[in-house]
Amino acid sequence: MLKIDAHAYVGESLYGFSRTPENLLREMDQLNISKAVLCPNKPTGYALEPANRMMAEAVREHPDRFYGWVRVDPWQGKNALAELKIGIEDLGLNGLLLHPYEELFQISDRKVDPLMEYAESVKIPVMIETGYHLLSHPLDLAELANRFPKVNIIGTHGLQMDDAGFALTDSDLAMRECANIVMESSGMYAPDNMVGVVEKLGSERLLFGSHSPWLNLVFEIDRIDRLALTEKQKEAVFGANILNLIRIN
Amino acid sequence: MDKAGVRMAAISGYLNAPGPNPDGFKVISDAVAKYPDRLIGYARLDPWFDDRCVDALNVAVRDWGCRGIKLHPAHYTLYPYGPETVKLARRAGELGLPILFHCGDEIMCLPYQIDRLALQCPETTIILAHIGGFFSGESALNVAERRKNILVDTSEVPFPEMVRKAVDRLGIEKVLWGTDAPCCDILHEIKKIELAGLNEKQQQLIFAENYAHLMGINLEAFRA
Numbered sequence: 337m338l339k340i341d342a343h344a345y346v347g348e349s350l351y352g353f354s355r356t357p358e359n360l361l362r363e364m365d366q367l368n369i370s371k372a373v374l375c376p377n378k379p380t381g382y383a384l385e386p387a388n389r390m391m392a393e394a395v396r397e398h399p400d401r402f403y404g405w406v407r408v409d410p411w412q413g414k415n416a417l418a419e420l421k422i423g424i425e426d427l428g429l430n431g432l433l434l435h436p437y438e439e440l441f442q443i444s445d446r447k448v449d450p451l452m453e454y455a456e457s458v459k460i461p462v463m464i465e466t467g468y469h470l471l472s473h474p475l476d477l478a479e480l481a482n483r484f485p486k487v488n489i490i491g492t493h494g495l496q497m498d499d500a501g502f503a504l505t506d507s508d509l510a511m512r513e514c515a516n517i518v519m520e521s522s523g524m525y526a527p528d529n530m531v532g533v534v535e536k537l538g539s540e541r542l543l544f545g546s547h548s549p550w551l552n553l554v555f556e557i558d559r560i561d562r563l564a565l566t567e568k569q570k571e572a573v574f575g576a577n578i579l580n581l582i583r584i585n
Numbered sequence: 586m587d588k589a590g591v592r593m594a595a596i597s598g599y600l601n602a603p604g605p606n607p608d609g610f611k612v613i614s615d616a617v618a619k620y621p622d623r624l625i626g627y628a629r630l631d632p633w634f635d636d637r638c639v640d641a642l643n644v645a646v647r648d649w650g651c652r653g654i655k656l657h658p659a660h661y662t663l664y665p666y667g668p669e670t671v672k673l674a675r676r677a678g679e680l681g682l683p684i685l686f687h688c689g690d691e692i693m694c695l696p697y698q699i700d701r702l703a704l705q706c707p708e709t710t711i712i713l714a715h716i717g718g719f720f721s722g723e724s725a726l727n728v729a730e731r732r733k734n735i736l737v738d739t740s741e742v743p744f745p746e747m748v749r750k751a752v753d754r755l756g757i758e759k760v761l762w763g764t765d766a767p768c769c770d771i772l773h774e775i776k777k778i779e780l781a782g783l784n785e786k787q788q789q790l791i792f793a794e795n796y797a798h799l800m801g802i803n804l805e806a807f808r809a
Contacts, residue, residue, distance in 0.1 A: 469690070499689035499718035499741055500659055501768060523719070523743040527770045552745050558776045 337567075338575035341372040341553070343463065343492060343522055343545025346394065347387050349377035351438070353549050357394035361401060363553055373403040373430065373545075373578060375463075378438050384409060385419055392427035403582055405433035405463055410447045411440075417450050424458060430582040431461040436471035443472040444479035452484045461488040461581040463520070467497035474506040481514035488581050489517050492547060494524025504529055511537060518577065522547035522556055531564050539565075539572040540580070586623065589771040592793070592807055594764075595685070596624050597655035601631035602641050614649035625800065627653040627685060631661040632669040639676050646680055652800065654684045658693035665693065666701030674702055678709035683799060685738070686711060688725060689718030696721055700728035703735050710734050710799065714763060715741045722747050726754045736799075738763035739791070745780035748791070752783065761799075762792045 341364070348354045357374070364372060374394060376387035384407050395404040406423025408416040423429045432455050436443045443464055455462050464480075466472045474495040481489050495510055495517070496503035504526055511517060511533055519533050519542050533542045546556040560573060586594060596616060602609040610628060617626035628645040632638050645651035654677050658665045665686065677684050687694050696717055703711050716737045717725030722744070729735040729751070737755065739748050740763035751760045764774040778788055797804045 497719045498691070499715050500657070500687055500691050500694065502659070502691065525741050525743060525765075525769050527773075528767070551743055552780060555743075555745050555773075555777060555780055558773055559770075562770050562773050 337571055338371075339367075339369045339544070339557070340575040340578050341369050341546050341548070342490065342543055342578040343375060343520055343547050344372040344553075345375045345377050345547070345549060347377040347390055348379055350380050350382065351378070353377060355549050357391075357398070357402065361398065363548075364401070367553065367557060369553075369557075370575070371401055371403065373405060373463075373582065375405050375433050376407045378407075378435070388419065388423055388427070388429075392423070392429060395427075395429065403584070404429040405431050407433040407435065408451065409439040409441075410434070410445070410451060413447070413450075417454060420451055420454055424460060430584075431455075431463060433463050433465075435465045437465055437468040441471065442476060444476045444483075448480065449483070452480070452487055456484060456487050459583070461490060463490040463492065465493075466491040466495045467493040467503065467523075469498075474503055474510040477517065478510035478514050481510070481517050485514075485516055487516060489514075490520050490543065490545075490581065491517050492520040492545060493522055494519055494526065494529060497523060499525070501526065508532070511541065517541075518543055518581065520545040521560060521573070522551050524559070527559070527563055534563075534565055534569050534573070539569040540577050542573050543577040543581075544574050545578075586771070589775065591771060593623055593625065593802070595627055595653060595796075597627040597629045597653075597685070599629075601629050601657070601661055603634045603637050604631060610645055610649065610651075613651075614645075617649060625652050626650065627655045629655040629657070630673065632656070632663055632667075632673045633661050635669050635672070638669070639673055642673065642676060642680075642682075646682070651682070653682050655687075656684055657687040658698075659687065659691040662693060665699045666705065670702055671705050674706040674709045674711075678706055683710040683712055683736075685714055687715070688713035688721070689715050690720045696724040696728045700732065700735070703728070703732045707732075707734055710736065712736045712738050712761060714738045714765070716747050716751055718742060722750075726751060729755050729759060735759075736761060736795075739777060740765035740774060741769050742777075745777045745782075748778060748781035749783065752781075752787065752791075757787055757790050758795055758798075760791050761796050 376391040395402045495507035613626045628651045738761040
């Protein structure tokens with residue numbers, strides 16, 4: 337089965353994580369993961385541009401294994417939009433990555449809009465680190481998704497990270513309300529909710545990502561392996577859905 | 586449990602007692618009565634009811650052999666170190682019952698809040714479920730490290746590495762396995778322990794022996 341990790345970080349992170357693209361390739365080979373969509377870690381120098389360049393270089397070197405998300409900080413205003421354009425138009429990357437927790441903004445904030453307008457104009461998906469309290473709660477994500485119904489949005493972590501389950505209902509609501517949100521699976525501890533998304537909303541609404549190395553890649557694969565889904569549904573979740581979203585045949 | 590090879594489980598309900606359902610413990614007490622060698626019943630309680638809550642515990646112990654308490658302070662919205670919970674926890678200590686706390690990132694369930702309870706109830710064993718969840722893991726380890734009466738359980742926390750960290754910081758005897766099923770998948774929770782970089786003996790302690798020791802369960806009887 338084709339496995340694609342839609343959510344794999346590379347580079348040295350300000351927050352203590354580190355992984356080279358080569359090390360990720362080794363992990364992927366061991367675990368039969370064909371491809372990964374790379375996310376640049378926020379580097380110790382805080383500037384995202386060098387991280388985007390390093391990642392784009394890895395994508396250029398391994399076009400059969402890697403795709404890439406351009407990461408920008410909405411607080412940078414026009415410079416963020418310029419960097420996104422460079423990432424998509426010059427570096428050939430595949431979508432926009434927003435990280436409200438590490439860049440510290442609320443995802444429903446209007447300062448995100450110019451980036452979303454661009455994403456809509458060039459038809460790229462937007463992956464959003466979701467479930468961070470006060471910053472990207474599921475209904476914050478829904479607010480943005482409702483404002484940009486033509487933009488495909490990938491909400492990570494099952495849209496929530498409340499371990500008491502208090503946000504699971506909001507996650508369900510956001511998924512039902514916003515047909516343009518696709519749920520990503522990393523850290524999502526409630527398998528019944530993921531199966532419910534596939535069964536009630538369609539197998540194109542859930543996809544596999546690891547958010548490694550913050551989360552454990554082996555453990556995240558196991559999370560999908562254990563879902564009560566058909567082989568066909570798992571094929572969609574493990575690989576086909578992300579390829580469709582980044583418009584790769 | 587049979588499918589996953591799990592011999593025994595501590596069980597609790599979804600609702601607190603006392604509460605709107607006067608028969609709230611029935612599902613637990615019936616299950617324990619039916620499968621006494623497989624299930625260990627916990628009373629899920631609401632300390633807001635103060636003496637009535639303590640009474641409910643006494644009755645649960647007397648009538649159906651309740652062997653532990655489950656508390657989820659964000660469900661009933663009380664500071665875990667407030668007088669109502671202290672009263673209940675001290676009674677639990679007298680009865681020799683552990684208290685399993687939901688311990689994660691929610692206000693009322695934070696490790697440093699539960700720590701203030703543990704300080705006031707040194708005779709009561711307190712288990713921090715989920716080792717602090719997504720973001721409060723380090724705090725959970727900090728408090729479990731300094732209090733003899735605080736243990737952790739591995740359910741739901743999304744990091745296998747956190748299990749290893751707990752073993753290194755707290756000593757293996759303070760780490761218990763749990764699933765939080767049916768919210769979480771039992772086999773996935775087993776996989777977490779297998780990925781934690783522990784040897785077979787350490788895994789055995791986490792999977793069974795530590796909890797058996799805490800609860801006075803004779804594992805030899807199973808092995809015979």
